[in-house]
Amino acid sequence: MANMDINEFREFGRAAIDFVADYLENIRDRDVLPSVEPGYLHDLLPGQLQDAPEDWKTIMEDFKQCILPGLTHWQSPHFHAFYPSQTSYSSIVGETLAAGLGVVGFSWICSPVCTELEVIMMNWLGQLLNLPKTFLNCGEGNGGGIIQGSASESILVAVLAAREQAVRRLKGEHPELTEAEIRGRLVAYTSDQSNSAVEKSGILGAIKMRLLPADDTAILRGSTFIQAVEEDRAAGLFPVICVATLGTTGTCAYDNLEEIGPYCNEHNIWLHIDAAYAGAALCLPEYADLMKGAELADSLNFNLHKWMFVNFDCCAMWFKDAGSVTKSFSVDRIYLQHQFQGHSKAPDYRHWQIQLGRRFRSLKVWITLRTMGAEKIRNLIRFHIQLANRFEEYVRTDDRFEVLCSTLALVCFRLKGDDAQSKQLLENITKRKKVFMIPATYQGKFIIRFMICGIDPQMHDIEYAWDEVRSQADLLLGVDQNRNEVTAKVSSPAPIEPPVFEKATEIGKITESLAGAMLLSNEKAQ
Numbered sequence: 001m002a003n004m005d006i007n008e009f010r011e012f013g014r015a016a017i018d019f020v021a022d023y024l025e026n027i028r029d030r031d032v033l034p035s036v037e038p039g040y041l042h043d044l045l046p047g048q049l050q051d052a053p054e055d056w057k058t059i060m061e062d063f064k065q066c067i068l069p070g071l072t073h074w075q076s077p078h079f080h081a082f083y084p085s086q087t088s089y090s091s092i093v094g095e096t097l098a099a100g101l102g103v104v105g106f107s108w109i110c111s112p113v114c115t116e117l118e119v120i121m122m123n124w125l126g127q128l129l130n131l132p133k134t135f136l137n138c139g140e141g142n143g144g145g146i147i148q149g150s151a152s153e154s155i156l157v158a159v160l161a162a163r164e165q166a167v168r169r170l171k172g173e174h175p176e177l178t179e180a181e182i183r184g185r186l187v188a189y190t191s192d193q194s195n196s197a198v199e200k201s202g203i204l205g206a207i208k209m210r211l212l213p214a215d216d217t218a219i220l221r222g223s224t225f226i227q228a229v230e231e232d233r234a235a236g237l238f239p240v241i242c243v244a245t246l247g248t249t250g251t252c253a254y255d256n257l258e259e260i261g262p263y264c265n266e267h268n269i270w271l272h273i274d275a276a277y278a279g280a281a282l283c284l285p286e287y288a289d290l291m292k293g294a295e296l297a298d299s300l301n302f303n304l305h306k307w308m309f310v311n312f313d314c315c316a317m318w319f320k321d322a323g324s325v326t327k328s329f330s331v332d333r334i335y336l337q338h339q340f341q342g343h344s345k346a347p348d349y350r351h352w353q354i355q356l357g358r359r360f361r362s363l364k365v366w367i368t369l370r371t372m373g374a375e376k377i378r379n380l381i382r383f384h385i386q387l388a389n390r391f392e393e394y395v396r397t398d399d400r401f402e403v404l405c406s407t408l409a410l411v412c413f414r415l416k417g418d419d420a421q422s423k424q425l426l427e428n429i430t431k432r433k434k435v436f437m438i439p440a441t442y443q444g445k446f447i448i449r450f451m452i453c454g455i456d457p458q459m460h461d462i463e464y465a466w467d468e469v470r471s472q473a474d475l476l477l478g479v480d481q482n483r484n485e486v487t488a489k490v491s492s493p494a495p496i497e498p499p500v501f502e503k504a505t506e507i508g509k510i511t512e513s514l515a516g517a518m519l520l521s522n523e524k525a526q
Helices: 006-025 056-070 089-101 112-128 151-173 179-184 196-204 222-234 257-266 278-283 285-291 322-329 361-372 374-396 419-432 459-477 505-525
Strands: 144-148 186-191 208-212 238-245 270-274 299-303 315-319 401-407 410-415 438-442 445-451
Touching (some): 112 144, 112 361, 151 186, 151 238, 238 257, 257 270, 278 285, 374 401
């Protein structure tokens, strides 16, 4: 290799894996938030690249001294902000192998296994989530799935595909209008509770994105959507797509697909479902009701890197009619063509996405799913929900607090009274850096979101977080620290038996074995 020989690569790789294993195994010992100020790294690193190469050991030391202090520790079980961006040791191994192979799989011929493994994994995942068969490559119709980088990419792809489909149709229906005039009248819809990526997709897709008001429970209802569409039709606009959310960013609410879907189907409006976080819960039979109305969608996505134990970035996206997206995005230069184009089991995924090049993401999905198995995945998701339920129990036993809503592994709570006290409480907790939560609003009130995140969260992490919240509330409200704590905790809580998670020490052994096999193969090839 250009920058180091094979022996240095082995040494550096082992040191890096050992560091990651130690880091994840002991991550609870670190404050979840860093203690740095903006610009800290500019004072530590030189202003320009040096001329001479440096030894990897020196670089590793600088990594610990300069890079590590600036990290927010997303894999810490004390991280309760946003939605999870979880990983697993098997996923890290898969990522390592994919990086070592260096595949750029924009077409089948580039690496047949890269394409075919992705087709198979998308079918595995679709079956695990109990998706309608029309979305699967192995099912009925023209469905199919692809691994995108993120939900943001998936939503943008859906918006762009819907836009191009609509323009083609409307040019035939309105020959009196130029294409520019048609494009200028396009309009899209979503809830005001949807992720910011939806609004951004409207900007990038040059479509007016209407943020429709959700109801008091943060749900977008069919009546609100239909009224908006009818108003726009009367004004001469062309409705194109509705992006519904299954698990909104603020409170994990579910838009009413059964009310929205039929109208979309009847009026040629593309329905996309963003299930970035909550989609993983579809693998649980007890949450099958979340799927009601999903069969009416044209596309949907969920993030494996949120709650399916695959590291970022990895977003699964399905289309009911894969041809609808390939017709919208297909640019087939001569240097991209090959003799196997058009095979149902060998799609050229470059036509399904924004970028041309693509990573071998299906490899880490395959390794993760195989090492965990369907039942272990279900049990871990159930366990995270149980952990959130326990935190909710703690909050409800303290009459200073109220729970506004609780869904899956998310609890939204606040101090009773005006917003000022809850804002101050969250600010005080954040300054201490022991746990990390973020705010949202619900029914006009300021709320604090408590999310189960991190690698291998356990019951003692919930107790740790509640103790931090309770003790800071005591200080804020001037409560005697020696008061009886029985009122602040659930009396005799029933024990929750956690599923067995992977051990941190396994990553070093597995990766060393696999990396060694890869390097030996390379040496023989040379």
